[in-house]
Amino acid sequence: MKNGYELFVRPLLFSLDPETAHHVTVRLLGRAAHFDLALRALRLFQPSSKPKTLFGLSFPNPIGLAAGLDKNGVALPAWAALGFGFIEIGTVTAKAQLGNPKPRIFRLPEQQALINRLGFNNDGADAIAHRLAALRESGRWPAVPVGINIGKSRVTPLQQATEDYLYSFRMVRDFADYITLNVSSPNTPGLRELQEPEKLSELLYAIGNEAGTAPKPLVVKISPEVSGTQLKAILAVCEENGVSGIIATNTTLDHSPIPPQLDQAGGLSGAPLRDKSTALVREIAAQCKIPVIASGGIFDAQSAREKFQAGALLIQLYSGLVYRGPQLLREIMDRL
Numbered sequence: 105m106k107n108g109y110e111l112f113v114r115p116l117l118f119s120l121d122p123e124t125a126h127h128v129t130v131r132l133l134g135r136a137a138h139f140d141l142a143l144r145a146l147r148l149f150q151p152s153s154k155p156k157t158l159f160g161l162s163f164p165n166p167i168g169l170a171a172g173l174d175k176n177g178v179a180l181p182a183w184a185a186l187g188f189g190f191i192e193i194g195t196v197t198a199k200a201q202l203g204n205p206k207p208r209i210f211r212l213p214e215q216q217a218l219i220n221r222l223g224f225n226n227d228g229a230d231a232i233a234h235r236l237a238a239l240r241e242s243g244r245w246p247a248v249p250v251g252i253n254i255g256k257s258r259v260t261p262l263q264q265a266t267e268d269y270l271y272s273f274r275m276v277r278d279f280a281d282y283i284t285l286n287v288s289s290p291n292t293p294g295l296r297e298l299q300e301p302e303k304l305s306e307l308l309y310a311i312g313n314e315a316g317t318a319p320k321p322l323v324v325k326i327s328p329e330v331s332g333t334q335l336k337a338i339l340a341v342c343e344e345n346g347v348s349g350i351i352a353t354n355t356t357l358d359h360s361p362i363p364p365q366l367d368q369a370g371g372l373s374g375a376p377l378r379d380k381s382t383a384l385v386r387e388i389a390a391q392c393k394i395p396v397i398a399s400g401g402i403f404d405a406q407s408a409r410e411k412f413q414a415g416a417l418l419i420q421l422y423s424g425l426v427y428r429g430p431q432l433l434r435e436i437m438d439r440l
Protein backbone atom coordinates (compact mmCIF):
# COMPACT_ATOMS: atom_id res chain seq x y z
CA MET A 105 0.00 0.00 0.00
CA LYS A 106 1.26 3.47 -0.86
CA ASN A 107 2.00 5.88 1.99
CA GLY A 108 0.79 9.49 2.15
CA TYR A 109 3.96 10.87 0.58
CA GLU A 110 3.75 8.42 -2.33
CA LEU A 111 0.07 9.24 -2.89
CA PHE A 112 0.05 13.01 -2.57
CA VAL A 113 3.52 14.58 -2.42
CA ARG A 114 5.61 12.48 -4.79
CA PRO A 115 3.32 13.07 -7.81
CA LEU A 116 3.72 16.81 -7.28
CA LEU A 117 7.48 16.64 -6.85
CA PHE A 118 7.87 14.23 -9.78
CA SER A 119 5.94 16.66 -12.01
CA LEU A 120 8.96 18.96 -11.61
CA ASP A 121 12.39 18.25 -13.02
CA PRO A 122 14.51 16.41 -10.43
CA GLU A 123 16.79 19.28 -9.51
CA THR A 124 13.89 21.75 -9.13
CA ALA A 125 12.03 19.22 -6.96
CA HIS A 126 15.14 18.85 -4.82
CA HIS A 127 15.59 22.59 -4.57
CA VAL A 128 11.94 23.19 -3.61
CA THR A 129 12.02 20.47 -0.94
CA VAL A 130 15.24 21.63 0.68
CA ARG A 131 14.10 25.25 0.56
CA LEU A 132 10.78 24.44 2.21
CA LEU A 133 12.50 22.43 4.90
CA GLY A 134 14.98 25.27 5.34
CA ARG A 135 12.08 27.68 5.89
CA ALA A 136 10.32 25.24 8.22
CA ALA A 137 13.48 25.11 10.32
CA HIS A 138 12.75 28.68 11.50
CA PHE A 139 9.25 28.01 12.82
CA ASP A 140 8.36 25.98 15.90
CA LEU A 141 4.92 25.17 14.57
CA ALA A 142 6.33 23.78 11.32
CA LEU A 143 8.91 21.73 13.21
CA ARG A 144 6.14 20.36 15.42
CA ALA A 145 4.26 19.26 12.29
CA LEU A 146 7.37 17.53 10.91
CA ARG A 147 7.75 15.68 14.21
CA LEU A 148 4.55 13.78 13.40
CA PHE A 149 6.73 11.59 11.14
CA GLN A 150 9.21 10.69 13.89
CA PRO A 151 10.01 7.01 14.27
CA SER A 152 10.36 5.26 17.61
CA SER A 153 13.72 5.79 19.20
CA LYS A 154 16.32 3.06 19.59
CA PRO A 155 19.39 4.76 21.02
CA LYS A 156 22.86 3.67 20.04
CA THR A 157 26.31 4.92 21.02
CA LEU A 158 29.09 4.96 18.47
CA PHE A 159 32.37 6.84 18.32
CA GLY A 160 31.41 8.36 21.66
CA LEU A 161 28.26 9.91 20.15
CA SER A 162 24.64 9.17 21.09
CA PHE A 163 22.34 8.38 18.18
CA PRO A 164 18.59 8.33 19.02
CA ASN A 165 18.12 5.85 16.17
CA PRO A 166 20.48 4.37 13.56
CA ILE A 167 18.96 6.05 10.47
CA GLY A 168 20.88 8.99 9.07
CA LEU A 169 20.45 11.47 6.24
CA ALA A 170 23.07 10.69 3.56
CA ALA A 171 25.37 13.40 2.21
CA GLY A 172 24.20 15.34 -0.81
CA LEU A 173 20.61 16.03 0.18
CA ASP A 174 21.50 19.05 2.29
CA LYS A 175 24.83 20.02 0.77
CA ASN A 176 24.81 23.51 2.29
CA GLY A 177 23.45 22.71 5.73
CA VAL A 178 20.32 24.84 5.37
CA ALA A 179 17.72 22.63 7.05
CA LEU A 180 19.35 20.86 10.01
CA PRO A 181 16.49 21.43 12.51
CA ALA A 182 13.98 20.09 9.96
CA TRP A 183 15.87 16.83 9.34
CA ALA A 184 16.11 16.29 13.09
CA ALA A 185 12.37 17.02 13.47
CA LEU A 186 11.60 14.41 10.80
CA GLY A 187 13.32 11.91 13.05
CA PHE A 188 16.74 11.28 11.55
CA GLY A 189 19.09 9.81 14.14
CA PHE A 190 21.96 11.75 12.57
CA ILE A 191 22.45 14.17 9.73
CA GLU A 192 25.36 14.36 7.29
CA ILE A 193 25.65 17.62 5.39
CA GLY A 194 27.91 18.35 2.40
CA THR A 195 29.84 17.54 0.39
CA VAL A 196 31.47 20.85 1.32
CA THR A 197 34.47 22.01 -0.71
CA ALA A 198 37.05 24.67 0.14
CA LYS A 199 35.87 26.85 -2.74
CA ALA A 200 32.24 27.60 -3.57
CA GLN A 201 31.36 25.94 -6.87
CA LEU A 202 28.45 25.70 -9.27
CA GLY A 203 28.94 22.08 -10.27
CA ASN A 204 28.38 20.57 -13.71
CA PRO A 205 26.01 21.96 -16.37
CA LYS A 206 22.30 21.09 -15.99
CA PRO A 207 20.47 18.74 -16.37
CA ARG A 208 22.49 16.67 -13.93
CA ILE A 209 20.01 14.65 -11.85
CA PHE A 210 17.89 11.96 -13.53
CA ARG A 211 15.07 9.83 -12.11
CA LEU A 212 14.59 6.24 -13.20
CA PRO A 213 11.30 5.32 -11.48
CA GLU A 214 11.07 1.84 -13.05
CA GLN A 215 14.45 1.01 -11.58
CA GLN A 216 13.83 2.94 -8.32
CA ALA A 217 17.07 4.71 -9.05
CA LEU A 218 18.68 8.09 -9.58
CA ILE A 219 21.68 9.10 -11.65
CA ASN A 220 23.47 12.30 -10.73
CA ARG A 221 26.49 14.18 -11.99
CA LEU A 222 26.10 17.28 -9.83
CA GLY A 223 29.84 17.67 -9.23
CA PHE A 224 29.79 19.07 -5.68
CA ASN A 225 27.71 22.18 -6.26
CA ASN A 226 27.90 23.93 -2.88
CA ASP A 227 28.32 27.31 -1.21
CA GLY A 228 31.89 26.55 -0.11
CA ALA A 229 33.40 26.03 3.35
CA ASP A 230 33.46 29.72 4.39
CA ALA A 231 29.77 30.38 3.69
CA ILE A 232 28.67 27.08 5.18
CA ALA A 233 30.70 27.62 8.35
CA HIS A 234 29.11 31.04 8.64
CA ARG A 235 25.62 29.55 8.26
CA LEU A 236 26.32 26.88 10.88
CA ALA A 237 27.63 29.50 13.31
CA ALA A 238 24.40 31.47 12.88
CA LEU A 239 22.33 28.35 13.47
CA ARG A 240 24.23 27.58 16.63
CA GLU A 241 23.72 31.13 17.87
CA SER A 242 20.00 30.95 17.14
CA GLY A 243 19.66 28.10 19.63
CA ARG A 244 18.13 25.81 16.99
CA TRP A 245 21.06 23.44 16.65
CA PRO A 246 19.67 19.89 16.40
CA ALA A 247 20.00 17.44 19.28
CA VAL A 248 21.27 14.63 17.00
CA PRO A 249 24.86 14.10 15.77
CA VAL A 250 25.82 16.18 12.75
CA GLY A 251 28.44 14.90 10.33
CA ILE A 252 30.13 17.18 7.83
CA ASN A 253 31.26 15.59 4.60
CA ILE A 254 34.18 17.31 2.88
CA GLY A 255 35.62 16.84 -0.63
CA LYS A 256 38.08 18.38 -3.06
CA SER A 257 37.33 21.57 -4.98
CA ARG A 258 37.23 20.89 -8.70
CA VAL A 259 39.82 23.53 -9.61
CA THR A 260 42.36 22.20 -7.14
CA PRO A 261 44.82 19.77 -8.77
CA LEU A 262 44.86 16.31 -7.25
CA GLN A 263 48.44 16.87 -6.03
CA GLN A 264 47.16 19.68 -3.80
CA ALA A 265 44.12 17.78 -2.57
CA THR A 266 45.37 17.48 1.00
CA GLU A 267 45.66 21.27 1.42
CA ASP A 268 42.18 21.68 -0.03
CA TYR A 269 40.63 19.17 2.41
CA LEU A 270 42.58 20.75 5.26
CA TYR A 271 41.08 24.14 4.48
CA SER A 272 37.52 22.80 4.66
CA PHE A 273 38.37 20.75 7.72
CA ARG A 274 39.64 23.80 9.60
CA MET A 275 36.58 25.83 8.64
CA VAL A 276 33.90 23.34 9.65
CA ARG A 277 35.35 21.04 12.31
CA ASP A 278 33.98 23.02 15.26
CA PHE A 279 30.46 22.37 14.03
CA ALA A 280 30.85 18.68 13.30
CA ASP A 281 30.31 15.71 15.59
CA TYR A 282 32.17 13.70 12.97
CA ILE A 283 33.92 14.54 9.70
CA THR A 284 33.54 12.42 6.58
CA LEU A 285 36.30 12.45 3.99
CA ASN A 286 34.62 11.87 0.66
CA VAL A 287 37.14 10.19 -1.62
CA SER A 288 34.57 8.37 -3.70
CA SER A 289 32.30 10.71 -5.66
CA PRO A 290 32.50 9.78 -9.33
CA ASN A 291 31.70 13.32 -10.49
CA THR A 292 34.92 15.14 -9.58
CA PRO A 293 37.64 14.03 -11.98
CA GLY A 294 40.40 12.11 -10.20
CA LEU A 295 38.74 12.15 -6.77
CA ARG A 296 38.52 8.38 -6.50
CA GLU A 297 42.31 8.18 -6.94
CA LEU A 298 42.48 9.43 -3.36
CA GLN A 299 41.40 5.92 -2.36
CA GLU A 300 44.84 4.70 -3.43
CA PRO A 301 46.67 3.69 -0.23
CA GLU A 302 49.52 6.20 -0.52
CA LYS A 303 47.29 9.15 -1.27
CA LEU A 304 44.72 8.16 1.33
CA SER A 305 47.45 7.71 3.89
CA GLU A 306 48.82 11.20 3.20
CA LEU A 307 45.35 12.72 3.53
CA LEU A 308 44.46 10.88 6.73
CA TYR A 309 47.82 11.67 8.29
CA ALA A 310 47.50 15.37 7.51
CA ILE A 311 43.96 15.61 8.86
CA GLY A 312 44.85 13.55 11.94
CA ASN A 313 47.82 15.83 12.59
CA GLU A 314 45.59 18.86 12.40
CA ALA A 315 42.98 17.52 14.77
CA GLY A 316 44.69 18.86 17.91
CA THR A 317 43.64 18.08 21.43
CA ALA A 318 39.96 17.43 20.79
CA PRO A 319 40.00 15.21 17.69
CA LYS A 320 36.71 14.61 15.93
CA PRO A 321 35.84 11.11 14.73
CA LEU A 322 36.99 10.74 11.13
CA VAL A 323 34.93 8.71 8.70
CA VAL A 324 35.95 7.68 5.16
CA LYS A 325 33.33 7.26 2.44
CA ILE A 326 34.30 4.71 -0.17
CA SER A 327 33.05 3.72 -3.59
CA PRO A 328 31.28 0.45 -4.33
CA GLU A 329 33.90 -0.26 -6.99
CA VAL A 330 36.70 -1.12 -4.56
CA SER A 331 37.36 -4.77 -3.89
CA GLY A 332 40.02 -7.38 -3.20
CA THR A 333 43.52 -6.07 -2.61
CA GLN A 334 42.46 -2.43 -2.98
CA LEU A 335 39.85 -2.81 -0.24
CA LYS A 336 42.37 -4.59 2.01
CA ALA A 337 44.85 -1.75 1.49
CA ILE A 338 42.23 0.93 2.21
CA LEU A 339 41.17 -0.80 5.42
CA ALA A 340 44.78 -1.18 6.54
CA VAL A 341 45.45 2.53 5.96
CA CYS A 342 42.24 3.44 7.82
CA GLU A 343 43.20 1.24 10.77
CA GLU A 344 46.74 2.65 10.92
CA ASN A 345 45.35 6.17 11.02
CA GLY A 346 42.69 5.51 13.65
CA VAL A 347 39.71 6.12 11.35
CA SER A 348 36.47 5.86 13.35
CA GLY A 349 34.10 4.69 10.65
CA ILE A 350 33.66 3.76 7.01
CA ILE A 351 30.66 4.68 4.90
CA ALA A 352 29.96 2.01 2.30
CA THR A 353 29.06 3.12 -0.26
CA ASN A 354 28.88 6.14 -2.51
CA THR A 355 27.11 5.92 -5.91
CA THR A 356 28.23 3.40 -8.52
CA LEU A 357 29.65 3.73 -12.02
CA ASP A 358 28.33 0.28 -12.88
CA HIS A 359 25.26 1.08 -14.97
CA SER A 360 24.72 -2.46 -16.24
CA PRO A 361 21.21 -2.73 -14.68
CA ILE A 362 20.10 0.37 -16.60
CA PRO A 363 18.61 0.07 -20.12
CA PRO A 364 20.92 1.95 -22.54
CA GLN A 365 18.16 4.31 -23.72
CA LEU A 366 17.67 5.56 -20.13
CA ASP A 367 21.32 5.77 -19.23
CA GLN A 368 23.17 8.95 -18.35
CA ALA A 369 26.71 9.74 -17.27
CA GLY A 370 27.07 10.00 -13.50
CA GLY A 371 26.76 8.05 -10.27
CA LEU A 372 23.91 5.56 -9.99
CA SER A 373 22.09 5.24 -6.66
CA GLY A 374 19.00 3.51 -5.33
CA ALA A 375 17.74 -0.05 -5.78
CA PRO A 376 20.38 -1.14 -8.35
CA LEU A 377 23.10 -0.33 -5.79
CA ARG A 378 21.50 -2.32 -2.97
CA ASP A 379 23.26 -5.69 -3.27
CA LYS A 380 26.61 -4.27 -4.28
CA SER A 381 26.75 -2.00 -1.26
CA THR A 382 25.52 -4.76 1.09
CA ALA A 383 28.25 -7.08 -0.21
CA LEU A 384 30.91 -4.47 0.49
CA VAL A 385 29.53 -3.80 4.00
CA ARG A 386 29.76 -7.54 4.67
CA GLU A 387 33.32 -7.72 3.38
CA ILE A 388 34.48 -4.76 5.47
CA ALA A 389 32.81 -6.06 8.62
CA ALA A 390 34.48 -9.44 8.08
CA GLN A 391 37.92 -7.92 7.49
CA CYS A 392 38.23 -5.26 10.18
CA LYS A 393 36.80 -3.79 13.36
CA ILE A 394 36.11 -0.30 12.05
CA PRO A 395 32.36 0.43 12.39
CA VAL A 396 30.50 0.54 9.07
CA ILE A 397 27.77 2.98 8.08
CA ALA A 398 25.78 1.52 5.20
CA SER A 399 24.47 3.58 2.31
CA GLY A 400 22.97 2.27 -0.91
CA GLY A 401 19.52 1.16 -1.96
CA ILE A 402 17.71 1.26 1.38
CA PHE A 403 14.03 1.51 0.47
CA ASP A 404 12.22 -0.48 3.16
CA ALA A 405 12.67 -2.46 6.37
CA GLN A 406 14.00 -5.53 4.52
CA SER A 407 16.75 -3.64 2.70
CA ALA A 408 17.66 -1.89 5.96
CA ARG A 409 17.72 -5.20 7.84
CA GLU A 410 20.08 -6.65 5.23
CA LYS A 411 22.58 -3.89 5.92
CA PHE A 412 22.52 -4.50 9.67
CA GLN A 413 22.79 -8.26 9.14
CA ALA A 414 25.80 -7.64 6.92
CA GLY A 415 27.45 -5.86 9.85
CA ALA A 416 26.50 -2.17 9.53
CA LEU A 417 25.92 -0.28 12.78
CA LEU A 418 24.23 2.74 11.21
CA ILE A 419 22.51 3.35 7.87
CA GLN A 420 21.93 6.39 5.66
CA LEU A 421 19.13 7.22 3.22
CA TYR A 422 19.07 9.21 0.02
CA SER A 423 17.23 7.70 -2.97
CA GLY A 424 14.82 5.83 -0.67
CA LEU A 425 13.74 9.15 0.76
CA VAL A 426 13.11 10.57 -2.72
CA TYR A 427 10.90 7.60 -3.67
CA ARG A 428 9.31 6.69 -0.32
CA GLY A 429 9.33 9.95 1.67
CA PRO A 430 9.86 10.60 5.38
CA GLN A 431 7.44 7.84 6.45
CA LEU A 432 10.20 5.45 5.43
CA LEU A 433 11.95 6.15 8.75
CA ARG A 434 9.04 4.94 10.84
CA GLU A 435 8.43 2.00 8.50
CA ILE A 436 12.02 0.86 9.00
CA MET A 437 12.09 1.40 12.77
CA ASP A 438 8.74 -0.34 13.32
CA ARG A 439 9.73 -3.44 11.36
CA LEU A 440 13.39 -3.87 12.11
Ligand SMILES: Cc1cc2nc3c(=O)[nH]c(=O)nc-3n(C[C@H](O)[C@H](O)[C@H](O)COP(=O)(O)O)c2cc1C
Binds near residue numbers: 222224353354355421
Ligand atom coordinates in the same frame (compact mmCIF):
# COMPACT_ATOMS: atom_id res chain seq x y z
C1 LIG B 1 21.58 13.62 -6.18
C2 LIG B 1 22.63 13.01 -5.29
C3 LIG B 1 23.65 13.80 -4.78
C4 LIG B 1 24.63 13.23 -3.95
N1 LIG B 1 25.62 14.03 -3.45
C5 LIG B 1 26.55 13.48 -2.62
C6 LIG B 1 27.56 14.28 -2.04
O1 LIG B 1 27.62 15.50 -2.24
N2 LIG B 1 28.48 13.69 -1.25
C7 LIG B 1 28.46 12.34 -0.98
O2 LIG B 1 29.30 11.85 -0.24
N3 LIG B 1 27.49 11.55 -1.50
C8 LIG B 1 26.55 12.09 -2.30
N4 LIG B 1 25.57 11.29 -2.82
C9 LIG B 1 25.56 9.84 -2.51
C10 LIG B 1 24.60 9.51 -1.36
O3 LIG B 1 25.01 10.13 -0.17
C11 LIG B 1 24.53 7.99 -1.14
O4 LIG B 1 25.76 7.54 -0.65
C12 LIG B 1 24.19 7.22 -2.41
O5 LIG B 1 23.18 7.90 -3.14
C13 LIG B 1 23.71 5.80 -2.12
O6 LIG B 1 22.56 5.79 -1.31
P1 LIG B 1 21.07 5.64 -1.90
O7 LIG B 1 21.07 4.42 -2.77
O8 LIG B 1 20.21 5.54 -0.67
O9 LIG B 1 20.79 6.87 -2.67
C14 LIG B 1 24.58 11.84 -3.65
C15 LIG B 1 23.54 11.06 -4.18
C16 LIG B 1 22.57 11.62 -4.99
C17 LIG B 1 21.47 10.74 -5.53
